[in-house]
Amino acid sequence: MTKPSTPPAAPHLPHEDFPPIAAEAIRLITTYLRDIESRPVLGPVHPGDLLNDLPRHPPSTGAADTPSRDLWSALYADLENLILPRMTHWQHPAFFGFFPANASYPAILGEILAAGLATPAFLWVTNPAATELEIRTVDWLAHALDLPPEWSISSGVGGGVIHTTASEATLTALVTARHRARARAMARPGWNPASWHPTLYTSSQAHSSVIKAAMVAGLAHDPDDRTHIRLIEVNDALALDPVALTSAITADLEAARTPIFIAATVGTTSSGAIDPLPEIARIARVHAPDAWVHIDASHHGVAAICPEFRPILTGLEECDSLCVNPHKWLLTNFDCDVFYVRDRRPLINAMSITPAYLRNAASDSGQVIDYRDWQIPLGRRFRALKLWCVFRHYGVEGLRCHIRTGVHLAQIIEQRIHDDPDFELVAPRSLNLVCFRLAPRPGESSPSADARNKRLAEAANASGKLYITPTILPGPPRFVLRIAIGGPATEERHIHDAWQTIRDLAHHAEG
Amino acid sequence: MTKPSTPPAAPHLPHEDFPPIAAEAIRLITTYLRDIESRPVLGPVHPGDLLNDLPRHPPSTGAADTPSRDLWSALYADLENLILPRMTHWQHPAFFGFFPANASYPAILGEILAAGLATPAFLWVTNPAATELEIRTVDWLAHALDLPPEWSISSGVGGGVIHTTASEATLTALVTARHRARARAMARPGWNPASWHPTLYTSSQAHSSVIKAAMVAGLAHDPDDRTHIRLIEVNDALALDPVALTSAITADLEAARTPIFIAATVGTTSSGAIDPLPEIARIARVHAPDAWVHIDASHHGVAAICPEFRPILTGLEECDSLCVNPHKWLLTNFDCDVFYVRDRRPLINAMSITPAYLRNAASDSGQVIDYRDWQIPLGRRFRALKLWCVFRHYGVEGLRCHIRTGVHLAQIIEQRIHDDPDFELVAPRSLNLVCFRLAPRPGESSPSADARNKRLAEAANASGKLYITPTILPGPPRFVLRIAIGGPATEERHIHDAWQTIRDLAHHAEG
Incomplete structure (x- = not known):
């Protein structure tokens, strides 16, 4: 081999140039948030308006040809002139759509720090601090929500993890439910995979992510496929009707099907209806003990930090999992869905896979939490930082x-x-x-x-x-x-x- | 009803207090990145070291009792003293583990802006600018990678989307593959769901996320379940052996099984082996025309922006999807996996679901891209901003x-x-x-x-x-x-x- 010649260096932004350019970004977002009321929540925008203003091809050169200050001034100007006018302003005080997508300066600071530290934390060893900060902050939230002690990593066999979204939490819960139910069925005499017919239940007012989870998990070919899914009627308050749930489960049991999953909702998307958790848990216990009961409380669940609203989670103690979204109504920037399980072992059993390149002494010791086994993706951002910042700032x-x-x-x-x-x-x-x-x-x-x-x-x-x-x-x-x-x-x-x-x-x- | 009494306001950080506190965060991360060589890449850390230093319960009050400057000074000190010493420093110049997890100041600036604008963009109407900036930046990357024109939204029926991770891309590709293959099977005479047995193929050196995707999708009960998965042998270069692939597909066809998915790897995790895409595409075309060929190029694919390395993607034009991770080796902070499809219609058919609260005139018009239909979660961050910043800064x-x-x-x-x-x-x-x-x-x-x-x-x-x-x-x-x-x-x-x-x-x- 001969010594290869050194290629030209990439035009990285020098350390000393970053703070003033970052200060401009800080000024830009502060001004944006301070003056946001002067904007329409969503102005008149037509498909293609921004696309038509952006070059079709990427820039060939950047900071190699243009001083960084000038380059970033031009970028910020484009942001102001081309992008901001075509945005839907979710932080506008008169944005009342979908759900509140809370941002806060403390959470933004957490995002800044996470971006700077830039460390994946999929195994404990890939970032012990990120893993342990996540354990502690989700335990803090569990404490604030008054969850039973077993739902915390520090005090029980359950615990929490930060997911991207409630969609991910629901899918993870469903996959865990199926894995646990199937393992139990496999252990029984006469197991026949061809005749095993799992069924899942949610109210007709549940979020579309439940059906989407079933589609991803292979339990629905399309949104209207009812081979495995039962959409349960709601009562006058638009909450799941327990009588209808019992009927559906009973009918499936009589047809030799296996109920594996019930997705209850605390705060439906359309009307905020709250499904009756105590009755649902009792029905599961009596009729479908192999079913996993998941609570989608993504929007409203965080309200349970107030003692007067804690009753929305009454009955949770007999359910299997819960998700709440600090990124909706708890001042923590997206993405921060916290997924809790009463028992983490079925979750890890369902989600774990360990090739040679992910093996390490800490994991082999069984003394650490490897959050990759609590979620669908392998990689993950240092999302605990922003939740920590929010707790520290607000209390x-x-x-x-x-x-x-x-x-x-x-x-x-x-x-x-x-x-x-x-x-x-x-x-x-x-x-x-x-x-x-x-x-x-x-x-x-x-x-x-x-x-x-x-x-x-x-x-x-x-x-x-x-x-x-x-x-x-x-x-x-x-x-x-x-x-x-x-x-x-x-x-x-x-x-x-x-x-x-x-x-x-x-x-x-x-x- | 009587007028409810006004509760005390939350102690939000005032607009004018944010810039100086943010400047400290900027200083902290700049110092961290500038002086990172003085740290061990991973120091001696034991399980529980950080946990033991953090209070078991969340703070009761925060900025309501403590001046914000003092509160944040204390937080930053804890970050320096408790968190940084327990981190694995992925940005250290002597970090050679797993894969490069590139951060760059331009991408960090993109993250800062995204955190400040704080807008979900799951439907076009929920943020037209975020959607269109994503369309343009992933088209830019497609151009830089010299993908065929049909793989771009602006010029073809395919296109790209930013996912969290390659795990999400692989799962999305698998779900799309199954949906398309099953829809085709359903349309044929004699369709019998009970006897439909889909099979998937990847090399024994492929990333664990392929098997994990199968577990989530319901095509494997555990990592060792080979009911639907075929792990194909590799050759001396540790790349998939096309002869073995042909044999496995032929055997499954003879047993009346349906090959639906082939996951090729361009740059395996262990050794960077590059599967022979032209042969794989040819085998699919000849033997398994209903199979979807996905290319996991998460680590190495971005190298194809250099003409001399573009041959690693030769054969791509006959495959169905590709993922590359700018968050690995292209200077863009995690998360930024770009998932491309040659034809977006099967993807949207497989992933779309539209309840009333997601319907809107723009979507109904068919003139816009709703990225929720390109991914598993509903919610999404404004991730295109950082990719845009990276392209603008570096070219x-x-x-x-x-x-x-x-x-x-x-x-x-x-x-x-x-x-x-x-x-x-x-x-x-x-x-x-x-x-x-x-x-x-x-x-x-x-x-x-x-x-x-x-x-x-x-x-x-x-x-x-x-x-x-x-x-x-x-x-x-x-x-x-x-x-x-x-x-x-x-x-x-x-x-x-x-x-x-x-x-x-x-x-x-x-x-």
Whole structure:
């Protein structure tokens, strides 16, 4: 071999140049968040608007030809001029769509630190500190949520892990459920894989991620495939009906099928309905002891840090897993879904795989947690840092104030709707979530009422003054407007303004 | 209803207090990255070291009681004193384990901006700008990789999406493969779901995420379940043997099974072997036209941006999907796996599900990309920003310099090993990856040679002067040392120092 010639170095940004350029980024996001009210929540944007403003081909050279300060000034200008005007501003105080996607400066600081330390933590040995900080912070959250001691790594056989999303948590729970149920079935006399027919249950109001998890796991060919999935009816409060659940499970058992998974929801997407956990757990215990009961509390579960809202999780102690999303309503930037299990052993049994290049002395000792065995991907970011920053900055009491403020603001708009004869509440307010609509006129047909409400929703979002997500509620199907509150910037005046806008638009549309 | 009383406000960090506290975070990470060489790559850490230093319960109050500056100073001090010493420093220039997990200041700036804008982009309408910036930046990368035009959203029916990890990409590809193959089977006369037996193929050297994907998808009960999975033998270069693949597919077809998925690897984890894509694509076309051919090029694929390394992807044009990880060797912070498909329609067919609350006019128009239909989770971060920042700062030429530097440094250590009679190269160098070991002594048994190499690996990592990941290579099984180069801070002197350390430790251990 001959000595190879040295190629030119890449134009890395020198250490000393980073702080001033980063200070500009900090200034940019601070200004953005401070002045966000001056923007429409979502302005008029057409498909392709940004695409048409971006070069079709990547730049050939960058900092090798252009001084870094100039290069980054141009980039920030493009961000301001091309990107920000085409964004949906989830941090806007009048963003009431989907769910609150809380960001906070403490969590942003956690993201900055995580980006700088830049360390994967899929095995304990790949970053002991990241693993142990995650153990501690998710145990802190378990404590704040008043979970039973066995749901913590430090004090029990269960514990928590930070996932990307509730979708990942649900899929992980389903895969764990199937693995455990199948292992038990395999251990019984007469096991026949060809005749094993697993079934899963969730309410008709559950999030689409349950069916998507079944599609990924091979238990549904498409969203309408009901070979393995049972969508259980809901009661008047739009919560899962335990009688219907029992019937469905009983029918499957009579047909020699095996119930493996029940996904309960604490706070459905459309209306915030809370499934009856104690009854669901009892049904599972009595009729389907091999079934895993997972609680999707992704949006509302974090409210349980307030003692007065803790009852939403009553019955959890007999369930198998839970997910809550600090990245929704607990001031922690996306992604931060915390997935808890009562017993971590079935989870690890279902998810573990160890080739030679992942073996190491610490893992072999059994003394450490390797979080890759708690999730679907191998790699993972240092996400515990931001949750740690949030706990340190706010404290549990500060976080409770945030939840209570969201509920308080929802109570205000609930009252305004209640007091207004043109509108009606369509479902009971659930914490921070209010579903309502223009009340049908005497004798008005359902399609006509739906059309009026749809026009109102479109007009509201087109106004740029607020953003809401409409949905359809069952029994009978109704097109409804839905306001989800909980952004850290939202104050009482934003609620009053939003209500005034909705009323004005309603009068205009009606006129 | 009566007017509810206003709860105390949460102690949010005021806008004006954020920049100085953020400047401290910037200073901290700049100092960390600048002075990282003064740290051991992984110091002596024992399980529980950090856990024992962290309070068991979360703080009750935070900024409500303590001035924010003081609170954050204390937090940063804890980070310095408690967390950093227990980290594995992946950004250390002498970190040669697993794979390079590149961070760069441009990508960190992208992460800062994404954290501040804090917007999910699962539907186009939930952030038009994030969606379109992602379309453009992954098209840029496709252009840099010289992918065929149909693999881009802007110019073809395929395109790319940013996933968290290659694990997610492989699982997504597998689920898409099964959905497409099953839909085709269902359309044929005599369809019988009970007798449909799908099979998948990958080399025995493929990453564990392929088997894990099968476990999640319900095609393997455990890592050793071979009901649906065929692990194909490798040749002397540790690449998939096409003859063995043909045999396995033929045997399954004769048994009335349906080949649905072939996962090829461009750069295996252990040795960087490159499977023969043209032969694999040809075998699929001739014998298994319903099989989806996915290319896992997560570590090495990005090297194809250099024309001289583009041949590693030769044959791609007849495959169905590809993933490459800018978060490994292309200067983009984790997470940033880019998953490309030649045709996006089977992907969207397999992954799409649309409840009422996700319906909107833009999606219904068919004119926009909704990236939730390209992935398993619903939610997603604004990850395109960092890839955009990296392209803008480095340009394609700058990125090529980075790849070439990694290859150059690997050539240097390859030559040192080649020239040293005590050591031997165990597999051909693959770009930035070198596998080697202490050469067996004349007549030395295999267990003895393995034990000496294992001691050397442990001593090297315990020294704190470098970090390597050992592995086991087949044919016959050998314990080998593995050096993966490609960190942006790694220079020629680090390679020489590392080699000197390894030599010294070898002499000491031998002595």
